[in-house]
Amino acid sequence: MTGHALLVLMVERNPAVIDLARHFLERYGxxxxxxxxxxAALSMAVELRPDVLITEILVPRMDGLAVCRQLKAHELxxxxxxxxFSVLHARERALAAGADAFLLKPVQEDRLLxxxxxxxxxxx
Amino acid sequence: MERVSTGLPALDKVLGGGFPENSITMxxxxxxxxxxxxxxxMVFANAGPGRRAAYLTTLSEPFEKTLxxxxxxSFYSEDLLLESILYRDLADGLTAAGxxxxxxxxxxxxxxxxxxxxxxxxxxAIGDLTGRSANYRSSLFELARLLSAYSCTSFxxxxxxxxDSGRPEFAIAxxxxxLVNQKRGTRxxxxxxxxKLRGSPFLPGEHSFRIGPDGLEVFPRSCLGATAPLDxxxxxxxxxxxxxxxxxxxxxxxxxxxxxxxxSGVGKTVLGLQFVAEAARRGENAVYLSLQExxxxxxxxxxxxxxxxxxxxxxQVRILYMSPVETLIDEVVFRLLEAVxxxxxxxxxxxxxxxxxxxxxxxxxxxxFIYSLNQALKARGVTAVVNYELAEQFRTDRLSQDxxxxxxxxxxxxxxxxxxxxxxxxxxxxxxATVHSTRQVPFSIGVGGLSGIGAPDAGP
Numbered sequence: 001m002t003g004h005a006l007l008v009l010m011v012e013r014n015p016a017v018i019d020l021a022r023h024f025l026e027r028y029g030x031x032x033x034x035x036x037x038x039x040a041a042l043s044m045a046v047e048l049r050p051d052v053l054i055t056e057i058l059v060p061r062m063d064g065l066a067v068c069r070q071l072k073a074h075e076l077x078x079x080x081x082x083x084x085f086s087v088l089h090a091r092e093r094a095l096a097a098g099a100d101a102f103l104l105k106p107v108q109e110d111r112l113l114x115x116x117x118x119x120x121x122x123x124x
Numbered sequence: 125m126e127r128v129s130t131g132l133p134a135l136d137k138v139l140g141g142g143f144p145e146n147s148i149t150m151x152x153x154x155x156x157x158x159x160x161x162x163x164x165x166m167v168f169a170n171a172g173p174g175r176r177a178a179y180l181t182t183l184s185e186p187f188e189k190t191l192x193x194x195x196x197x198s199f200y201s202e203d204l205l206l207e208s209i210l211y212r213d214l215a216d217g218l219t220a221a222g223x224x225x226x227x228x229x230x231x232x233x234x235x236x237x238x239x240x241x242x243x244x245x246x247x248x249a250i251g252d253l254t255g256r257s258a259n260y261r262s263s264l265f266e267l268a269r270l271l272s273a274y275s276c277t278s279f280x281x282x283x284x285x286x287x288d289s290g291r292p293e294f295a296i297a298x299x300x301x302x303l304v305n306q307k308r309g310t311r312x313x314x315x316x317x318x319x320k321l322r323g324s325p326f327l328p329g330e331h332s333f334r335i336g337p338d339g340l341e342v343f344p345r346s347c348l349g350a351t352a353p354l355d356x357x358x359x360x361x362x363x364x365x366x367x368x369x370x371x372x373x374x375x376x377x378x379x380x381x382x383x384x385x386x387x388s389g390v391g392k393t394v395l396g397l398q399f400v401a402e403a404a405r406r407g408e409n410a411v412y413l414s415l416q417e418x419x420x421x422x423x424x425x426x427x428x429x430x431x432x433x434x435x436x437x438x439x440q441v442r443i444l445y446m447s448p449v450e451t452l453i454d455e456v457v458f459r460l461l462e463a464v465x466x467x468x469x470x471x472x473x474x475x476x477x478x479x480x481x482x483x484x485x486x487x488x489x490x491x492x493f494i495y496s497l498n499q500a501l502k503a504r505g506v507t508a509v510v511n512y513e514l515a516e517q518f519r520t521d522r523l524s525q526d527x528x529x530x531x532x533x534x535x536x537x538x539x540x541x542x543x544x545x546x547x548x549x550x551x552x553x554x555x556x557a558t559v560h561s562t563r564q565v566p567f568s569i570g571v572g573g574l575s576g577i578g579a580p581d582a583g584p
Contacts, residue, residue, distance in 0.1 A: 013213065014188065058191070058211055065206070087188045089195055090202060105188060 006120060007031045009050035011041040011059050011067060012085075020107045021054070028113055038062025042070055045077050052116050056105075057086040057094070065090075065097040072098035081119040085112075125324065128241065128277045130162075131169020131199070134342040134458065138318060138327045143299060146272055147322070150247070150293060152284040153303035158314065158335050159281050160190065161197065162303070163243045165339040166279065168199045170241045171208040178210040178239035180230065183249035187213035198338045210237050214244075223254035223263050230267065234274050241277050248282025251291055261292040268296050298322040304330075311450060316342065332452040346457035346496045361471075361507045364402025365395070367567075367577035368536075371552050373559055376534060378470075380556070381498045381508040383477075383531075386538030390548055391569050392511040394429065395538070396473035397422065398573035399509050401431040403471040404439040410471035411463045412443045413456070415479035419443040430571045442467050448479035453490075456480060457497055464506055472501060476511040495531050534558075541566065550577060 008030045012018050022032050033048055035041035037060040045053055053071065055064035062070075064084055071077040083101045084094035091102040101115050127142030136142045143149055151159045164179060171177040181187050191211060194200050205211070212233065218226045234242065244250075254260060271278045280293060294300065300319035305312055315330040333342040360374035369375045376382055384392050393416075400410035414422060422443055426433050433441040444463045446456060464472060474497075481490060494510075501508045510532070516539075535554040541547035551564040567577040 013216075015216065017188075057206070060212070063206065087191045088202065088205070090206075093202065093206070105192075 005029065005031055006051040007033065007048060008052045008054060008116065009033045009035065009041065009044055009048060011035045011038065011053065011055035011064060013037075013056070013059060017056075017105070017107060020109075021112070024107075024109045024112060025116070030116070036060070038064065038067045041067050045071060045080060049077075050080055051120060052081045052083060054083045054085045054116075057084060057088055057090055065093060068094070068097040068099050081116075083115055083119070128166075129169060130166050132165065132340060132342050134344055135316075135331075135340070138316075138331050138342065138344050139321065140325045140327075143277060144322070144324050145277055146275055147298035148268055148271060148278050148280065148296065149299035149301060149321075150284070150297045151279055151281045151301050151303065152288075152319075154285065154305070155283055157303040157305045158333070158340055159283075159303055160245055161335060162340050163245055163279050163281050164190075164194055164197075165199055167209060167241060167243055168201060168204055171204050173208065175241075176208055176210065176237055176239040177241040177243075178212065178233060178237060179243045179245065180212050180214050180233070182218050182226075182244065182246050183215050183253065187211070187215070196337075210239065218250060218253060223250065223260060226250060226254075227263055227267055231270055234270060234276060238274065239276060241279075242271065243279045243281060245281035246283060247280035247293065248284055248288070251282075251293065264292055264296050299324075303333075313452065332454045334452070334455070343452060343454040343458040346454045346493055346500070362402055362406075363395075364398040364405075365574050365577060367565075368550070368552075368574070371550075371561055371565070371577075372534075372555055376507055377557065378507050379502050379505045380533040381501060381510060381531075382534035382536060383510050383512055384536045384538065385512045385514050387514050387516065387540065390538040390540060391567070391574055392513070392538060393417065393422070393425065393475055394569055394573050395536075396475050396509050396511055397426045397429070397431050397433070400441045400471055400473055401426065401433055401435075401573075404433060404435050404441050407437075407439050408471060409439045409467045409469040410441045410473070411460065411467060411469045412441055412473045412475065413460050413463075414443060414445045414475050415448045415451070415456070416476060417445075419445050429569075429573050431573055440467065442469070448482070451480065453480055453493055457493070457500065460497075461500055461504075464501070464504060470506060472506050472508045474508065474510045476513050478513045491531070498531055537564075538567075539564070550574070 008025050010021055012034060013036050018034055025032050033044060035044050039061045055067050057064040068082045068084060071080055071082060081100045083103060084099040085103045087105045089104060094102040100119050103111060103115055126145040128145050129136055129142040151163055153159050167177045167179050181190055214226055214229060299321040302317045302319050305314050315332050317330055318326045327344055329345045331342055331344050333340050357378055359378040361378050362369050362375045384395055386392050400412050403410040442463055444459060446459060533556045537551045537553055539549050541549045548567050549564040550567050551562060552560045553562060565577055567574050
């Protein structure tokens with residue numbers, strides 16, 4: 001299946017995760033952008049208006065949960081779908097912060113794509 | 125001097141109360157020795173509201189694996205991690221920016237986050253990558269100065285071995301803690317050793333530890349510490365066997381230790397059960413350390429003989445079972461004394477001491493260990509019976525083959541007596557400060573335990 005040219009913004013510091021996510025997402029037709037810390041992610045979210053933001057919790061300057069809360073608190077960014085994608089077993093905490101979905105690392109291509117597609121209501 | 129607790133009371137004891145505050149300690153050891161778990165255990169023990177802690181990884185275990193494994197250990201707390209602990213991967217910065225870049229990052233983190241406790245894991249990787257830099261030593265000194273200035277207790281973790289001891293970080297560090305996983309025959313034994321701790325006393329030597337679901341559990345070396353009080357009381361404690369008390373002129377001195385020696389099946393365990401049942405009957409607590417039989421078996425034996433280990437309105441008997449397989453000799457002492465302290469026990473039985481011999485890879489430590497155990501029990505005023513199995517069925521002329529009977533205050537032998545019907549005989553070989561008979565007297569085992577103990581004859 002081929003996705004639309006939708007934009008996924010990922011907040012992540014691990015180059016290996018970035019490399020894999022870019023590979024999988026772009027192969028399915030998504031555009032990708034990456035931020036290394038929470039504050040950079042917030043400004044990029046306002047500027048780029050991604051369709052989906054995927055964030056690790058443990059990122060510098062502002063953690064992923066705070067990023068999620070900020071996005072959901074503001075009219076301008078509320079519509080951005082947020083996936084918390086973390087090494088921490090923090091599903092409840094992520095959902096409480098307003099995340100639309102939670103995924104546990106490591107990267108599993110099928111689950112990552114399926115989650116993004118479901119959030120964007122893309123048909124198979 | 126203020127101390128930073130490790131979160132492990134036993135390790136704090138080794139360190140004289142914990143690591144000195146604001147010190148720099150190197151945690152050294154080969155891969156798999158438990159360095160990172162210990163460091164993280166300390167991070168979680170010290171983090172809390174208003175007390176930030178930081179764990180910085182460099183080029184050892186991938187950051188995400190560190191966190192993944194961490195979540196399976198009981199001391200992990202998501203609340204603490206998200207609210208009071210900074211986990212940060214510095215690997216990319218180290219690779220890209222070198223030593224200066226890394227130090228700048230650490231300095232920035234310390235200034236911004238103000239952690240009271242900081243771990244850098246692996247610190248050795250920094251030296252491996254940048255150690256040839258001309259300013260390596262001066263950069264380390266600058267880092268050490270910064271950490272001291274910001275009131276930060278830090279730990280530099282690394283896979284250092286003996287050959288690395290010339291590295292500048294060893295000279296800069298205030299403390300060095302070495303973790304070892306040593307092959308002993310077919311088993312592995314872990315121990316830790318304080319190599320250096322500036323300005324602080326510590327317990328020297330090898331201290332055993334295990335790694336389990338709760339992290340590290342340390343058992344300080346038992347050949348140290350407690351010394352029995354010099355003022356010995358005159359109180360005699362009944363043994364639960366009236367004829368034996370008669371042989372001993374009233375019983376054991378309170379706080380004494382008695383070694384009961386004899387072959388398998390002769391009645392040592394029954395004597396021990398009688399001893400603790402009598403203590404409970406009088407309202408005193410006791411610990412029965414079994415290195416042979418499971419608690420269920422012991423309770424069944426006691427029940428069959430009519431010995432009540434939990435008499436109504438009386439004291440309690442805690443049966444502490446430890447498998448003799450893979451036993452750490454220091455752990456046995458630790459568990460026994462822990463149980464004694466928890467129950468305020470005044471009586472204890474060790475059944476049987478010989479099971480610990482294989483656990484002591486250093487034979488010279490075995491007698492030291494037994495002496496130390498006795499002293500620790502005496503210091504608590506505990507009256508102890510220690511069973512020891514002899515190979516000979518009928519002879520008792522090799523009591524000191526392990527050089528241990530001389531440590532005991534009292535020595536009682538139980539033997540089989542040959543004949544058409546196998547009999548049993550009891551002899552008080554030694555009873556310090558007691559007028560006693562050394563005649564061997566017959567006994568049998570029945571309801572009530574050791575019974576039919578013959579009366580002492582006219583003289584020794």
